[in-house]
Amino acid sequence: MKIHEYQAKEMFAAYGIPVPRERVASTPAEAAALARELGLPVVIKAQVLVGGRGKAGGVKRVNAPAGGAGSSDESRMSSVEEVAANILGMDIKGLKVNKVLVSECVDIKGEAYVGITVDRATRAPVLMASSAGGVEIEEVAKATPEKILKTAIDPAAGLLSFQARNVGTALYGDAKPARGFAGIAQKLYRIFVEKDCSLIEINPLVKLGSGSLLALDAKINFDDNADFRHKEWKEMRDLSAEEPTEVEAKAAGLTYIKLAGNVGCVVNGAGLAMATMDLIKRYGGEPANFLDVGGSSSPEKMVTAMRIILSDPNVKAILINIFGGITRCDDIANGLLAAQKMADIKVPLVARLTGTNAEKAREILKGSPVTSAETMGDAVKKAVALAGGAK
Amino acid sequence: MSIFVDKNTRLIVQGITGRDGAFHAKAMKEYGTNVVGGVTPGKGGQQVEGLPVFDSVEDAVEKTGANASIIFVPASFATDAMYECIASDLDLVVCISEGVPTMDMVKVLDYAKGRKTRVLGPNCPGVISPGKAKVGIMPAASFKPGCVGVVSRSGTLTYEVASQTSEFGQSTVVGIGGDPVIGTNFIDCLERFNADPETKAIVLVGEIGGTDEERAAEWVKANCRKPVLGFIAGQTAPPGKRMGHAGAIISGGSGTAPEKVKAFEAAGITVVYEPDEIGPKLRAKL
Numbered sequence: 001m002k003i004h005e006y007q008a009k010e011m012f013a014a015y016g017i018p019v020p021r022e023r024v025a026s027t028p029a030e031a032a033a034l035a036r037e038l039g040l041p042v043v044i045k046a047q048v049l050v051g052g053r054g055k056a057g058g059v060k061r062v063n064a065p066a067g068g069a070g071s072s073d074e075s076r077m078s079s080v081e082e083v084a085a086n087i088l089g090m091d092i093k094g095l096k097v098n099k100v101l102v103s104e105c106v107d108i109k110g111e112a113y114v115g116i117t118v119d120r121a122t123r124a125p126v127l128m129a130s131s132a133g134g135v136e137i138e139e140v141a142k143a144t145p146e147k148i149l150k151t152a153i154d155p156a157a158g159l160l161s162f163q164a165r166n167v168g169t170a171l172y173g174d175a176k177p178a179r180g181f182a183g184i185a186q187k188l189y190r191i192f193v194e195k196d197c198s199l200i201e202i203n204p205l206v207k208l209g210s211g212s213l214l215a216l217d218a219k220i221n222f223d224d225n226a227d228f229r230h231k232e233w234k235e236m237r238d239l240s241a242e243e244p245t246e247v248e249a250k251a252a253g254l255t256y257i258k259l260a261g262n263v264g265c266v267v268n269g270a271g272l273a274m275a276t277m278d279l280i281k282r283y284g285g286e287p288a289n290f291l292d293v294g295g296s297s298s299p300e301k302m303v304t305a306m307r308i309i310l311s312d313p314n315v316k317a318i319l320i321n322i323f324g325g326i327t328r329c330d331d332i333a334n335g336l337l338a339a340q341k342m343a344d345i346k347v348p349l350v351a352r353l354t355g356t357n358a359e360k361a362r363e364i365l366k367g368s369p370v371t372s373a374e375t376m377g378d379a380v381k382k383a384v385a386l387a388g389g390a391k
Numbered sequence: 392m393s394i395f396v397d398k399n400t401r402l403i404v405q406g407i408t409g410r411d412g413a414f415h416a417k418a419m420k421e422y423g424t425n426v427v428g429g430v431t432p433g434k435g436g437q438q439v440e441g442l443p444v445f446d447s448v449e450d451a452v453e454k455t456g457a458n459a460s461i462i463f464v465p466a467s468f469a470t471d472a473m474y475e476c477i478a479s480d481l482d483l484v485v486c487i488s489e490g491v492p493t494m495d496m497v498k499v500l501d502y503a504k505g506r507k508t509r510v511l512g513p514n515c516p517g518v519i520s521p522g523k524a525k526v527g528i529m530p531a532a533s534f535k536p537g538c539v540g541v542v543s544r545s546g547t548l549t550y551e552v553a554s555q556t557s558e559f560g561q562s563t564v565v566g567i568g569g570d571p572v573i574g575t576n577f578i579d580c581l582e583r584f585n586a587d588p589e590t591k592a593i594v595l596v597g598e599i600g601g602t603d604e605e606r607a608a609e610w611v612k613a614n615c616r617k618p619v620l621g622f623i624a625g626q627t628a629p630p631g632k633r634m635g636h637a638g639a640i641i642s643g644g645s646g647t648a649p650e651k652v653k654a655f656e657a658a659g660i661t662v663v664y665e666p667d668e669i670g671p672k673l674r675a676k677l
Contacts, residue, residue: 118493118494118571118572120571120572120601120602120603120638121601121602121606123496123497123500123572124497124501125494137643138643138644154501155494155497155498155501156498156501193494196492196494198493223492223493223494223637224633224637225466225490225491225492225493225570225637226492226494226495228466228467228490229467255635257629257634259627268547269546269547269548269635270546270569270598270634270635270636271543271544271545271546271547271548271549271569271596271598271624271635271636271639272545272546272548272551273635274548274598274599274624274627274628274634274635274639275548275551275624275666277626277627277628278624278625278626278627278664278665280627281626281627282626282664287627290628290632290634290635292635323533323550323551323554324530325516325528325529325530325533325546325547325550326528327547354554355532355533355550356530375667376551376665376666376667377665377666377667
């Protein structure tokens with residue numbers, strides 16, 4: 001789960017990581033009121049759960065009138081309102097902007113990057129830092145990997161002071177920012193652990209004229225697996241950033257991801273679901289979705305799965321690929337029949353049901369318009385053909 | 392021979408009084424696994440499926456001589472269950488439970504360093520040495536004794552792949568789990584398969600996310616004396632989306648299927664693009 005910059009910064013502030021003076025606004029009038037309070041110039045930043053908002057025009061500066069820094073000149077406040085209104089109406093990569101962050105402008109002398117995540121290969125958290133801040137860190141990692149300093153963190157000992165200090169010295173040379181960096185990195189690690197983050201980043205971490213450091217931007221992703229011990233996440237979640245059908249599927253115990261093709265698929269197990277999508281593509285079709293019905297699949301779950309897939313008008317055929325283990329094929333077959341009764345399905349269905357109770361399933365589907373298939377390859381070929389053939 | 396589990400495995404089931412624990416305790420016992428008991432704190436002294444229930448792993452080990460455990464408790468209790476097995480020096484603990492937080496797993500595996508216990512999982516289907524022992528939730532009918540070793544990050548895809556090798560049967564099939572941080576990885580399994588005289592060929596089933604497949608490929612290139620087939624799920628997965636498994640995500644442009652396929656090819660691993668090809672390609676190697 002991702003949270004907004006302003007939410008991450010609230011967390012930073014609570015842990016003592018310095019952030020600019022800033023507040024979040026939902027209307028242009030609110031934004032102007034905040035700008036009045038902060039004094040011009042200000043930066044107005046779109047709050048969206050996707051990268052690249054700067055390039056999309058979601059970050060704008062409103063200057064003070066000539067020679068009037070810190071002013072709350074009324075004539076300039078109307079431009080704050082205008083800019084905020086413009087950003088608040090924006091659509092950035094398919095996501096609507098509902099909030100803006102109004103932030104003081106700071107005197108930037110240098111930009112760095114700092115982040116923490118778990119390194120899958122070493123099975124330990126890793127502190128990543130780079131003096132090449134302000135740009136996409138993935139780009140830095142690709143073009144100049146030597147510019148990223150990686151420090152393995154011992155999970156039992158935590159991020160040790162000397163480790164953080166050494167990275168700070170490598171980044172800045174000067175004692176003051178190096179010390180500032182060490183403090184920020186250790187606080188970042190505390191948040192990472194206590195709040196169950198999967199990723200925490202400051203990009204850029206800016207150096208001010210005074211030599212002190214400030215988190216100008218913030219990114220936090222939570223580890224979804226830890227939601228059982230973070231009841232507060234429910235309130236922090238911005239559902240507007242998520243595909244509504246994906247949210248509905250999750251509530252029903254399904255994992256659904258919408259894609260652009262025309263062959264819908266219902267599969268049990270994430271690996272098999274991906275393999276099924278791949279095979280659709282291999283035979284010239286395009287998968288319309290990823291859908292994992294999960295372990296124990298009741299007929300009701302099947303009905304929901306079918307309804308969600310059919311809500312996508314691009315779907316021209318649906319492939320059901322089940323390898324029964326815990327999942328019983330007869331449950332799937334009954335669910336299919338129930339779904340057909342409830343929703344008058346107009347697109348052809350192809351079912352490949354094997355494993356637990358496959359025989360029973362075949363009996364149940366006998367006489368129904370569902371096309372059955374023996375192997376995965378056979379099922380995919382049939383579904384692609386019924387969806388209009390290979391492209 | 393086989394790897395990880397066999398006739399000498401003496402298994403306890405943690406969470407045996409729960410629905411899934413009881414169901415699979417029965418299924419594993421019926422398969423012929425030597426299930427010696429179960430553990431649910433506070434329910435010691437009860438019986439489930441004719442098996443004695445103990446309050447702690449320590450107690451179960453003392454009374455039954457257990458050397459392996461399988462965990463069916465909710466994710467919030469699973470890490471404690473794993474610590475308990477590691478502290479009792481079991482040979483193997485298999486964590487079926489899904490949804491264990493990544494940092495919890497990091498700490499469990501850190502605790503396990505230098506100790507005796509192998510951790511398999513979490514979020515995995517378990518391990519089966521057909522005809523000897525099943526320590527997992529897989530449908531037994533999909534497996535038969537033989538010479539192919541299978542290691543996979545998936546669940547049902549593992550069953551699909553294993554069933555494609557039925558002409559040769561399997562020495563052991565290991566589902567290592569789909570989470571970002573897991574106890575037993577591809578290389579751990581490859582090392583064992585390579586040393587196992589019964590295993591004649593290996594099928595490696597990977598998926599998008601991380602670089603485990605790439606490291607496995609390097610290992611194969613340097614060390615493996617047996618033919619290896621490789622399959623990668625997720626060629627069509629969009630970046631930035633978690634494809635069901637917590638670990639199956641293309642992030643920051645890395646962990647893509649083409650990168651993994653390339654690594655396989657460079658290591659001399661025979662790449663398979665659909666499950667139906669596995670049988671014929673194995674036939675060509677064996």
